[in-house]
Amino acid sequence: MRKIIEPQLEFGQVPISEIKISLKSRDEIPKILIGLQALFCNHESRIKIFQLLEKLLPPNVNRKNGRKGMHLWRILVLGMIRLGCDWDYDKLLDIANNHKTLRLMLGHGGFSDEYAYKLQTLKDNVSLFTPEILDEINHIAVEYGHNFFFENPENEELKVSCDSFVTETDVHFPTDINLLLDSLRKVITLIMSLCIDLEITEWRQGKYNFKKIKRFFRKAQQTKRSTSKDPDKKAKRGQLIIAAHNEYLILAKAVIEKVQKALSLTPTIDICLQIRVGEILKYIQYAEKFIDQINRRVIDGETIPHNEKVFSIFEEHTEWISKGKAGVPQQLGIRVCIVRDQFGFILQHKVMENETDDKVAVSIIFDAKQKFKNIKSCSFDKGFHSPANQKELGELLDTVILPFKGKLSEKRKAIEYSEEFLDARKKHSAVESSISALQNHGLVKCPDHGISGFKRYVSMGMLARNLQILGHAIQQKELKWQKKKCMG
Numbered sequence: 001m002r003k004i005i006e007p008q009l010e011f012g013q014v015p016i017s018e019i020k021i022s023l024k025s026r027d028e029i030p031k032i033l034i035g036l037q038a039l040f041c042n043h044e045s046r047i048k049i050f051q052l053l054e055k056l057l058p059p060n061v062n063r064k065n066g067r068k069g070m071h072l073w074r075i076l077v078l079g080m081i082r083l084g085c086d087w088d089y090d091k092l093l094d095i096a097n098n099h100k101t102l103r104l105m106l107g108h109g110g111f112s113d114e115y116a117y118k119l120q121t122l123k124d125n126v127s128l129f130t131p132e133i134l135d136e137i138n139h140i141a142v143e144y145g146h147n148f149f150f151e152n153p154e155n156e157e158l159k160v161s162c163d164s165f166v167t168e169t170d171v172h173f174p175t176d177i178n179l180l181l182d183s184l185r186k187v188i189t190l191i192m193s194l195c196i197d198l199e200i201t202e203w204r205q206g207k208y209n210f211k212k213i214k215r216f217f218r219k220a221q222q223t224k225r226s227t228s229k230d231p232d233k234k235a236k237r238g239q240l241i242i243a244a245h246n247e248y249l250i251l252a253k254a255v256i257e258k259v260q261k262a263l264s265l266t267p268t269i270d271i272c273l274q275i276r277v278g279e280i281l282k283y284i285q286y287a288e289k290f291i292d293q294i295n296r297r298v299i300d301g302e303t304i305p306h307n308e309k310v311f312s313i314f315e316e317h318t319e320w321i322s323k324g325k326a327g328v329p330q331q332l333g334i335r336v337c338i339v340r341d342q343f344g345f346i347l348q349h350k351v352m353e354n355e356t357d358d359k360v361a362v363s364i365i366f367d368a369k370q371k372f373k374n375i376k377s378c379s380f381d382k383g384f385h386s387p388a389n390q391k392e393l394g395e396l397l398d399t400v401i402l403p404f405k406g407k408l409s410e411k412r413k414a415i416e417y418s419e420e421f422l423d424a425r426k427k428h429s430a431v432e433s434s435i436s437a438l439q440n441h442g443l444v445k446c447p448d449h450g451i452s453g454f455k456r457y458v459s460m461g462m463l464a465r466n467l468q469i470l471g472h473a474i475q476q477k478e479l480k481w482q483k484k485k486c487m488g
Contacts, residue, residue: 002057002069004050006107013113017041019104023475023482028441029095032084033105034474035467036077039144048140049076056128070125074106076137079126083457084464086442089126093119127448127456134459138466139371142345145470149343157376158341159424161431162364162384164357165438166321167458168333168445171312176297176304177248180290181217182313184255185210186283191259194266194276202262209255216251220244245298249291256284286313317353317451336443336458339368339378340434344469346462347372351455357383361402362392369396377401379428401425438465 009015016037022030039045053072081102082092095102096117103109146153172178192206223241263277289310296302311318311332321331335352337360348368350360361384369375377399385405393400401424404412415421443461446454 003071004053005071005073010113013107013109014104016105016107019101021101023479028084028468029081029099029102031468031471031475032080032464033077033101033471035141035469035471036080036105038148038470038474039141039467042144045140045144049137052133052136052140055133056130070121071107075125075128077102077105078122079129079460080464080467082126083442083460084468086440088447089119089122093117093122096122127453129456129460131452131455131459134456134463138346138459138463141463141466141470142341142347142372145343145345145466145473148470148473154374156374158347158372158374159427160339160341160347160368160375160378161428162337162339162361162378162380163428163431163435164335164337164352164360164383165435165443166323166331166333167336167439167443167454168331169312169315169318169454170445170447171315171318171332174309174311174332176290176293177217177220177245179310179313180248180252180287180294181214183283183287183290184213184252186313187259187280187287188213188255190276190280190283191262194273194280195262198266200262200265202258202265213248213251213255216244216248220248242299245294249294252287252291256287259284283313286310315449315454317454319354333446334454337364338431338434338438338462339364340431341372342430343473344430344434345466346434346438347375349458349462351458353451357381358386358389361386361389362396365393365396377424379424379431381428399424401428434465438462441465441468 017040019033019037021033021037025031039049050072053076056072056075078092078096081087081095082089085091087095096106097103108115143153146156146158150156188203188206188210192203195201195203220241223237223244259280263280266273266277293304293308297304306320309320310316311320317334318332319334321333321335322329323331335355335357337350337352337357338346339348341347348364348371350364350367352360357380361380365375365378376397378393378397379401380403382403382405385402390400390402390404393402399420401421403416403425408416438461441461441464443458446457448454448457
């Protein structure tokens with residue numbers, strides 16, 4: 001049984017509209033809470049958000065019966081605080097149980113309310129959100145923000161900027177030998193668990209076997225550490241590398257054969273067993289892939305094509321991205337493209353799976369214009385350029401600030417050296433400020449698992465950032481009003 005929010009206040013509880021939030025604080029928490037409070041107090045925004053929160057519930061659930069669940073409003077508040085402050089769940093747990101103003105926003109504060117959240121409760125509930133629901137709530141927040149800044153937002157022009165950045169996945173640096181070790185570790189752990197449950201004695205020494213594999217892995221790893229330039233030493237080191245990798249591969253193949261023998265003894269009637277066996281077979285396939293790649297690379301001297309490489313067996317969506325930035329030779333994650341308006345609100349974002357900037361330029365502006373019809377101009381950097389993009393963006397927007405690559409024609413020079421174009425290029429750097437803020441508030445690395453978890457985490461980060469911008473604007477306006485009141 002879940003509710004969006006408790007309709008009946010307890011004795012001593014403060015209504016959300018009457019919560020006093022610090023106006024002078026420069027911390028993220030008050031700004032996010034002010035933004036949430038503003039949306040809650042606006043009747044139209046509150047109704048829309050509550051309708052979206054209801055979609056978190058299964059369609060056929062009986063809302064009057066069953067065990068009491070966390071209120072949906074509380075899930076939204078906790079999710080925004082987690083991303084807006086770049087906290088893990090342990091920090092969020094401590095603050096949710098002890099921060100006075102936050103607990104008032106969560107609906108606690110009655111004289112007898114000593115409710116304490118549990119860690120798993122937070123993890124299970126915050127992960128209920130979907131990127132689609134978060135994007136719709138984000139649209140509501142941005143609309144409210146535009147109404148705050150504009151008297152007639154429908155008649156005002158939005159001047160936006162578009163750029164991309166990388167949000168990293170939570171993976172270690174990938175090499176074929178340590179990815180093979182990861183695969184074998186998962187295979188051994190899963191087959192040991194399965195054999196114990198089925199009372200099969202094939203894998204009683206699984207831990208010993210893995211320690212042995214790790215010794216051979218370390219030996220193969222250490223042979224590559226020498227930096228001597230002596231020809232004789234280099235030749236000898238090459239032989240040692242091949243020998244160490246051969247031993248590692250022979251042991252890995254023996255382990256896989258033993259696992260396959262144990263799997264042949266398991267019954268396949270039970271569906272649950274089939275799922276467990278399928279998971280083991282998945283990691284065996286990974287192990288065989290890495291054995292083949294190590295053999296080709298080390299023994300045969302072949303260069304492995306980039307499209308054949310895997311960068312994580314757990315976060316399979318991870319990409320190897322080299323953007324050419326100083327001090328950052330590569331990043332392991334996924335690109336995220338954003339569209340930002342002149343107030344700093346993130347109007348639209350896109351997780352770019354196996355896509356580059358020039359492939360998403362048109363689609364992201366088209367999607368943004370579906371939500372915000374008054375987008376008139378947009379600035380990009382050179383990475384978004386292509387002749388097709390120049391033409392299609394020109395049909396969507398009144399003004400396109402998209403520099404050409406390479407040598408410019410006289411006609412193009414006249415455009416790119418015009419005062420309007422140069423002025424827009426100078427203002428384009430504001431989107432870098434938004435990217436920096438997003439990364440400082442959680443989007444430098446995603447701790448959530450899977451591509452669905454990645455997309456949810458990014459969407460939460462965008463909404464949390466917009467709430468922080470909205471809260472800051474309200475905070476500054478209220479401070480100015482108080483100052484005038486004191487002076488008057």
